[in-house]
Amino acid sequence: MINRRTFLKFSSACLLSLSNISHATVADYRTLTIKLRTESRHWFANYLPIQLWASDIKALNLQQFETVQIEVNNQLPNPTTLHWHGMRVKNTMDGVSGMTQLPIATGASFSYQITPQDAGTFWAHAHHNTFEQLARGLYFPLIVREAKEYIVDQDLLMVIDDWRINEERQLDIASLGNFSEWAHGGRNGNILTVNRQLNQVYQCKAGQRIRLRLLNAANSRIMTVALPNFAIWILAKDGQPLAEPLKLDKPMTIGPGERYDFIIDINMSVGKFPIHEVSSGKNILIAMIDVSANEQQQQNTHAPAALPENPLPKIDPNKIKHRIKLDMQGGAMGGLKKANYQGNLLNVQELVKNKQIWSFNAIANLADEPLLTAKSGEMIEIEMMNNTRWPHAMHLHGHHFKADSSFYPKNIWHDTLLILAGETTKIMFRAGETGKWLLHCHMIEHQASGMATWIEVT
Numbered sequence: 001m002i003n004r005r006t007f008l009k010f011s012s013a014c015l016l017s018l019s020n021i022s023h024a025t026v027a028d029y030r031t032l033t034i035k036l037r038t039e040s041r042h043w044f045a046n047y048l049p050i051q052l053w054a055s056d057i058k059a060l061n062l063q064q065f066e067t068v069q070i071e072v073n074n075q076l077p078n079p080t081t082l083h084w085h086g087m088r089v090k091n092t093m094d095g096v097s098g099m100t101q102l103p104i105a106t107g108a109s110f111s112y113q114i115t116p117q118d119a120g121t122f123w124a125h126a127h128h129n130t131f132e133q134l135a136r137g138l139y140f141p142l143i144v145r146e147a148k149e150y151i152v153d154q155d156l157l158m159v160i161d162d163w164r165i166n167e168e169r170q171l172d173i174a175s176l177g178n179f180s181e182w183a184h185g186g187r188n189g190n191i192l193t194v195n196r197q198l199n200q201v202y203q204c205k206a207g208q209r210i211r212l213r214l215l216n217a218a219n220s221r222i223m224t225v226a227l228p229n230f231a232i233w234i235l236a237k238d239g240q241p242l243a244e245p246l247k248l249d250k251p252m253t254i255g256p257g258e259r260y261d262f263i264i265d266i267n268m269s270v271g272k273f274p275i276h277e278v279s280s281g282k283n284i285l286i287a288m289i290d291v292s293a294n295e296q297q298q299q300n301t302h303a304p305a306a307l308p309e310n311p312l313p314k315i316d317p318n319k320i321k322h323r324i325k326l327d328m329q330g331g332a333m334g335g336l337k338k339a340n341y342q343g344n345l346l347n348v349q350e351l352v353k354n355k356q357i358w359s360f361n362a363i364a365n366l367a368d369e370p371l372l373t374a375k376s377g378e379m380i381e382i383e384m385m386n387n388t389r390w391p392h393a394m395h396l397h398g399h400h401f402k403a404d405s406s407f408y409p410k411n412i413w414h415d416t417l418l419i420l421a422g423e424t425t426k427i428m429f430r431a432g433e434t435g436k437w438l439l440h441c442h443m444i445e446h447q448a449s450g451m452a453t454w455i456e457v458t
């Protein structure tokens with residue numbers, strides 16, 4: 001009998017020239033190709049379609065613990081890389097341009113080999129000139145299926161993004177790199193999309209149990225999503241299951257790069273139920289749940305089960321080996337006087353000339369020296385002090401951590417964490433794979449203008 005894997009190998013071998021067949025059949029893991037290219041979207045009637053940067057897939061679906069070889073082919077006019085946000089990959093596969101790999105030139109390919117350790121909701125995005133490439137849309141959601149299927153009636157994606165459009169209804173490229181925005185809240189757009197659509201409609205049946213995977217793919221905008229008044233639980237955060245699903249009864253705030261998986265029990269009443277983004281105080285309609293009749297189904301009355309745990313290293317607060325402070329400074333109204341940039345102590349005028357305005361421990365952007373060096377397996381605590389007037393979304397590559405933030409439910413895992421202006425939060429994690437791992441603000445303009453450092457795991 002021909003199993004699925006043999007079949008995949010067989011069918012891909014058929015596409016190759018004869019000389020490649022032996023090579024293609026030797027690999028004992030699945031290989032797939034992703035093309036990065038431009039994409040046209042007809043968002044506005046009577047205007048030319050908008051040109052975005054994208055991949056040729058809507059979403060990447062992987063299976064927990066199954067190794068895949070992902071050939072990324074760059075058909076864009078600029079070099080790029082892909083970073084697998086939230087995935088615990090080998091450091092050489094982390095996709096950080098200039099740190100873990102060279103950028104993939106136009107026309108060239110790079111093979112990422114990944115064995116997903118954790119089931120959940122992740123994403124892949126450009127990590128080269130990220131402030132430009134993410135604003136152009138170069139990302140896709142990445143779903144890692146649980147080794148044992150978690151059963152729901154529908155598994156839906158809600159990738160929310162924020163774009164800046166000019167009068168011709170094209171991406172506003174001219175304003176990319178606007179330094180005043182970098183010193184404030186970053187680049188904010190003027191339209192919101194869900195799954196790259198202006199009018200996403202989810203077709204559901206009364207009484208269905210839905211898993212909804214929410215991802216904020218914006219450069220810098222923090223969003224607050226008001227879902228319809230159904231029974232809703234938080235199932236997972238940043239790809240990691242909550243020990244117990246948590247009832248959600250208010251709009252959900254989500255920072256750039258963060259993800260939430262929800263369980264939604266659709267009501268028995270038929271009709272259209274709006275989803276709004278409400279962070280500005282106004283209700284912005286971003287999507288709709290269209291509920292149709294369902295003869296058989298009853299309303300669920302039992303709470304959803306937790307997802308199976310992922311094999312994350314255990315946190316032990318009593319065994320902390322490295323205690324580090326991270327003093328976050330700068331930005332508009334921050335009163336930054338000087339900072340070290342590329343080995344030189346610069347005053348604020350000199351920093352601004354270099355498009356730098358934020359600092360971690362008085363260092364703007366990446367230095368030759370890491371923030372800390374730890375051995376794999378050692379416990380680390382970083383006390384992050386947001387001494388700026390702005391919220392930040394701190395992201396650690398290749399690791400998940402716990403935090404003592406009062407902004408979030410207690411004792412959940414994160415790979416990205418909002419820290420409000422003036423707040424201090426401790427994060428705790430165990431050093432994972434060896435290599436160089438970035439720690440940066442996921443408001444990408446803040447990252448570009450100073451909010452980036454790295455840790456070294458040996």
Ligand code: C2O
Pocket residue numbers: 083085125127257395397438440442
């Ligand atoms: Cu999602 Cu360094 O990024």
Ligand code: CU
Pocket residue numbers: 391392393441442443446447451
């Ligand atoms: Cu920031």
